[in-house]
Amino acid sequence: MQNALKDIFGPMFETMLKGELNHHLGYETNDKDEKETENRRNGYGKKTIKTNLGEVDIKVPRDRDGSFRPELIPKRKKDVSAIENKVISMYARRMSQRDISSTIEDIYGFSVSHEMVSDITDQVLPDLEEWQARPLSSCYAFVFVDCMYTTIRNQYETRKYAVYTILGYTIEGNKEILGLWLNETESKHKWMQIFDEIKARGVEDIFFISMDGVSGLDEGARAIFPEVIVQRCIVHLIRNSIKYIPSKDYKAFTQALKKVYSVPSLKACISAFESFKQQWAAYSGDIDVWTRNFSHVEQLYDYGSALRKIMYTTNAVESIHSSFRKVTKKGAFPNENALLKVLYLRVKELETKWEGGRIQNWAMVMNQLLLHDELKDRVLKYLV
Numbered sequence: 001m002q003n004a005l006k007d008i009f010g011p012m013f014e015t016m017l018k019g020e021l022n023h024h025l026g027y028e029t030n031d032k033d034e035k036e037t038e039n040r041r042n043g044y045g046k047k048t049i050k051t052n053l054g055e056v057d058i059k060v061p062r063d064r065d066g067s068f069r070p071e072l073i074p075k076r077k078k079d080v081s082a083i084e085n086k087v088i089s090m091y092a093r094r095m096s097q098r099d100i101s102s103t104i105e106d107i108y109g110f111s112v113s114h115e116m117v118s119d120i121t122d123q124v125l126p127d128l129e130e131w132q133a134r135p136l137s138s139c140y141a142f143v144f145v146d147c148m149y150t151t152i153r154n155q156y157e158t159r160k161y162a163v164y165t166i167l168g169y170t171i172e173g174n175k176e177i178l179g180l181w182l183n184e185t186e187s188k189h190k191w192m193q194i195f196d197e198i199k200a201r202g203v204e205d206i207f208f209i210s211m212d213g214v215s216g217l218d219e220g221a222r223a224i225f226p227e228v229i230v231q232r233c234i235v236h237l238i239r240n241s242i243k244y245i246p247s248k249d250y251k252a253f254t255q256a257l258k259k260v261y262s263v264p265s266l267k268a269c270i271s272a273f274e275s276f277k278q279q280w281a282a283y284s285g286d287i288d289v290w291t292r293n294f295s296h297v298e299q300l301y302d303y304g305s306a307l308r309k310i311m312y313t314t315n316a317v318e319s320i321h322s323s324f325r326k327v328t329k330k331g332a333f334p335n336e337n338a339l340l341k342v343l344y345l346r347v348k349e350l351e352t353k354w355e356g357g358r359i360q361n362w363a364m365v366m367n368q369l370l371l372h373d374e375l376k377d378r379v380l381k382y383l384v
Contacts, residue, residue: 010056013049015124017070021061024068039065049073125337128344132179138204139382140168141369142310143178144317145211147186148324152339153332161336162186163324163343164194167317168206169310171382173362175354177320177347178203182336188216195224205378207369208311212236213293227378232296233314234261237289244285253280260290261312266301273297304368306361323350 022028025039044059062068069075144167149160164181178198183190191214209221210231218230238257245253256279260272273294277287290297300308310316327346333339359365369379 010058013056013073014058014060015127017058017073018061020070021063021068025063039063039067047073124341124344128340131344131347133201135202136178136198137168137170137176138202139171139206139378140176140178140203141171141173141207141365141379142169143167143206143209144314145191145209145217146314146317146321148321150324150328150339151332152336153334158332159184161339162190163321163339164190165317165320165324166194166198167320169359171379173358173365175316175359177350180340180343180347182339186214188214188220191217192220192223195221199224205382207375207378208307210311210314212314213240229299229311231299231311232293233312234297234300235313235315237293237296241286241289244283244289245280253286256280257290261297261300264305266298269297269301303372304364306364307368309361310359310365320350 021041025041026037040063042062042064045062046057047060048055048057060070060073145165147162147164149162151158152161162183162185164183164186166178168176168178170176179194181190181194203225206225206228208229208231209225210233211217211221212233213236218232221228221230238254241257242250242253256276260269260276263269263272273290276290280286300312303311324343324346327342328339333342366379369375
């Protein structure tokens, strides 16, 4: 726990103190030509702060004329146990600069300007850039890709932007968000650029990719990872077909569909599909959706039930997007960096929740991977 504190809270407070000093001096570290004062940085002093979980040593930046008075951790103040969790979560929860300023004043008795809040939160950008470019695992057993849309305000107009998210399950059964990317639309060309990027960052092999029905996306994935098995999301297929069904029949329709893709064998699946087509023949639109994509349903039965349960849907990454929407639904963002900062802090919260836990029933998943002749050698190559 002490090591975790040093790795997380120490750098966090040091970074925010640097942001305070930037604001105090009026210029960034590398922008000395723009300074409006002769006062300059003057190294660091050492300080031990007390937290809920123990003591942490930090470096406090100093200025030459001694006029810098940190407000986050004032001079002679050492106990920060009451503020550590609040500081790390306020911006991540998309509180406005005005609300953050008011909250700090209410809790700690001093006020901070909107500019200071911006200076402090901008310090997360280098961490974001490092995270976006970090090396990735050489192999992911499962990868889930999806887009969500949010709004960015550009001067007097607002535009919808697609947030591309990739969630991976490592060979050890751990969850990992490989990255976040922005684009004005979702397209197979952008996805191919992203697949190219993650390959350059060290990904050699992906066993399964689950995705929705963006045209050409499956071919794009195979162009970068030739051996990958592409699975269309069954839940997306249900959504695509249900629009042809009257609302009064939704429940009966989805129950009939479940008998198609959840039966224990391919033979039973084909039989259930024939019955399904006869039962719902009056709605040719929904029958056409499933007929064109039935190969993705059949493909599921090439693998054991534990694998089918994971690969049949992109719900895992859609759950992440649901978490993102809690902090993006409050209005438009002023620029891309503002959006990425909030999403990155949300990702760090999710990663903290996932630490130390594996995907449920992962041992059975690995056993079924090893029993599959086409996958066995690839699995053994990456097992430690």
